[in-house]
Amino acid sequence: MGATWVFAEITxxxxxxxxxxxxxxxxxxxxxxxxVALGPGATSAAAELGAHGARTVYASDxxxxxxxxxxxxxxxxxxxxxxxxxxxxxxxxxxEGRDVAxxxxxxxxxxxxxxxxxxxxxxxxxxxxxxGTKIVDVDLAGPEPRLVLVRPxxxxxxxSGGTADVVTVDTVTPPGPTATVVERHAEAASGPxxxxxxxxxAGGRGLGGPEPFSMLDDxxxxxxxxxxxxxRAAVDAGWVPYxxxxxxxxxxxxxxxxxxxxxxxxxxxxxxMKGAKRIVAINKDADAPILKMADLGVIGDLxxxxxxxxxxxxxxxxx
Amino acid sequence: xxxxxxxxxxxxxTGTPALGPDNLLVRDAGDGALDPGDEYGLELALQLVETGxxxxxxxxxxxxxxxxxxxxxxxxxxxxxxMVTDPGLRGADTLVTARVLAAAVAxxxxxxxxxxxxSTDGYTGTMxxxxxxxxxxASITAVRKLEPDGDDFRAERQTESGFDVxxxxxxxxxxxxxxxxxxxxxxxxxIMAAKSKPVETVSAAxxxxxxxxxxxxxxxxxDAPAKAGGEIVTGDDAVxxxxxxxxxxxxx
Numbered sequence: 104m105g106a107t108w109v110f111a112e113i114t115x116x117x118x119x120x121x122x123x124x125x126x127x128x129x130x131x132x133x134x135x136x137x138x139v140a141l142g143p144g145a146t147s148a149a150a151e152l153g154a155h156g157a158r159t160v161y162a163s164d165x166x167x168x169x170x171x172x173x174x175x176x177x178x179x180x181x182x183x184x185x186x187x188x189x190x191x192x193x194x195x196x197x198x199e200g201r202d203v204a205x206x207x208x209x210x211x212x213x214x215x216x217x218x219x220x221x222x223x224x225x226x227x228x229x230x231x232x233x234x235g236t237k238i239v240d241v242d243l244a245g246p247e248p249r250l251v252l253v254r255p256x257x258x259x260x261x262x263s264g265g266t267a268d269v270v271t272v273d274t275v276t277p278p279g280p281t282a283t284v285v286e287r288h289a290e291a292a293s294g295p296x297x298x299x300x301x302x303x304x305a306g307g308r309g310l311g312g313p314e315p316f317s318m319l320d321d322x323x324x325x326x327x328x329x330x331x332x333x334x335r336a337a338v339d340a341g342w343v344p345y346x347x348x349x350x351x352x353x354x355x356x357x358x359x360x361x362x363x364x365x366x367x368x369x370x371x372x373x374x375x376m377k378g379a380k381r382i383v384a385i386n387k388d389a390d391a392p393i394l395k396m397a398d399l400g401v402i403g404d405l406x407x408x409x410x411x412x413x414x415x416x417x418x419x420x421x422x
Numbered sequence: 423x424x425x426x427x428x429x430x431x432x433x434x435x436t437g438t439p440a441l442g443p444d445n446l447l448v449r450d451a452g453d454g455a456l457d458p459g460d461e462y463g464l465e466l467a468l469q470l471v472e473t474g475x476x477x478x479x480x481x482x483x484x485x486x487x488x489x490x491x492x493x494x495x496x497x498x499x500x501x502x503x504x505m506v507t508d509p510g511l512r513g514a515d516t517l518v519t520a521r522v523l524a525a526a527v528a529x530x531x532x533x534x535x536x537x538x539x540x541s542t543d544g545y546t547g548t549m550x551x552x553x554x555x556x557x558x559x560a561s562i563t564a565v566r567k568l569e570p571d572g573d574d575f576r577a578e579r580q581t582e583s584g585f586d587v588x589x590x591x592x593x594x595x596x597x598x599x600x601x602x603x604x605x606x607x608x609x610x611x612x613i614m615a616a617k618s619k620p621v622e623t624v625s626a627a628x629x630x631x632x633x634x635x636x637x638x639x640x641x642x643x644x645d646a647p648a649k650a651g652g653e654i655v656t657g658d659d660a661v662x663x664x665x666x667x668x669x670x671x672x673x674x
Contacts, residue, residue, distance in 0.1 A: 198564055205551030214637035217546040238644045245637035280560040286587035302673050339601035351545055360671050381671050399667045400654040411661045416674050
């Protein structure tokens with residue numbers, strides 16, 4: 104059997120934390136674990152990747168990987184695969200991970216499983232469907248390497264204390280047309296970071312517009328140290344920026360308390376918040392799926408309950 | 423400019439999904455719909471041809487029932503449809519799907535192919551990139567704004583921390599984020615007109631794709647451990663109960 108590789112996503116802030124989770128899992132599957140880190144900052148990330156289980160880090164600091172997202176990395180990975188023949192490659196389930204894995208699949212013709220929550224071997228992985236109510240074990244077949252995109256926070260990131268040999272990678276310039284990044288823009292979010300907040304208060308379609316999010320801001324301020332998030336429905340509607348989004352294509356949060364206001368509980372949202380220690384759901388629809396997973400489900404009008412709760416929290420704080 | 427939009431017919435997004443005896447998602451329960459995530463890209467396509475001329479083709483793959491999704495696209499204003507339906511494609515994985523759809527797309531000239539970022543039933547989010555590489559054209563994912571710029575497209579791509587601007591030469595494949603546009607509702611006139619628009623129905627063999635074997639098979643489906651039943655409250659006590667709950671959790 105060939106090695107297990109982890110695609111190490113390199114962001115402007117360093118190694119994407121999900122990469123370290125994948126390395127932790129990979130070393131429980133295989134003694135021969137390598138990370139592939141492509142883009143500016145890759146070489147300096149090698150020590151951290153080694154300390155989480157990569158024995159080899161294939162690295163390149165070439166700007167081309169950041170300037171042409173997905174495709175250059177996929178073609179470079181394809182060349183490495185041709186040389187060193189891994190059996191399994193794990194990717195973080197991010198936009199970047201999806202783009203690289205999706206392009207690579209066209210080159211290798213190998214299987215690509217998305218949304219994995221656990222990996223048993225290069226032949227079998229696990230996912231959850233229907234809001235996490237069903238567990239599905241999937242047999243993987245076809246040519247190696249098998250490609251698996253893993254949901255963030257499926258595993259803890261634990262250091263191994265190891266060190267990695269760094270192998271410098273030559274960039275493969277793909278044939279044909281490739282998209283190019285010509286500008287980068289940051290959109291700053293205010294308040295505590297969603298992923299780090301002790302309490303997350305999230306609003307969904309039930310809020311009906313952008314203005315009611317100020318009610319959630321008020322409650323967050325009354326609780327103190329709380330962050331405001333949103334479901335994809337509210338982000339799609341343009342009520343709040345993408346940075347608020349909790350769920351499959353947004354942030355994964357694990358706060359002490361998650362308060363879902365006017366959120367029905369679609370699968371795509373649930374996967375981003377089901378790791379919360381305690382869940383409170385406020386919904387006027389008694390059949391909303393979110394009420395089934397809530398520790399405290401409140402059936403009622405959030406436009407009355409949220410402001411009253413803010414008052415109650417303030418009253419207790421001052422008494 | 424000719425735009426091809428990939429659309430998917432999905433089980434009712436607000437209903438309760440179910441697995442059949444073969445452990446595949448039940449797709450013919452009669453209450454399916456065009457994936458709401460596809461309407462943003464369809465709207466973008468319609469706007470592009472309204473300003474720049476050309477035609478919008480909608481392409482879908484699925485069981486016979488999925489024609490209803492294609493028809494909604496035609497009712498919104500697309501000019502023609504291609505429906506790929508084949509019993510051999512039941513349970514198709516992303517590689518087979520990408521190869522089949524790439525072959526369907528390549529049958530007619532296109533400047534742009536648009537898909538959703540991810541489907542509402544599968545959430546895979548990789549198929550359009552695989553399709554682009556199979557077609558040998560550039561791709562940009564998670565696009566929230568796009569405009570033609572001479573021989574190129576110029577797109578804003580959603581990122582974790584903001585957005586990037588990318589350029590890609592025509593033809594290109596993009597995925598469009600939900601919320602990128604405000605999809606129109608089909609008018610009565612549009613619904614009537616859709617009935618006479620050309621729809622071509624093809625099989626995988628018609629497209630020259632013969633290897634339909636899926637590389638992923640479901641080995642087992644089990645129920646996740648049930649979560650202990652939570653407490654449900656209604657009425658006037660709710661506010662005090664939530665506050666007590668937050669106090670128990672030591673967050674207030």
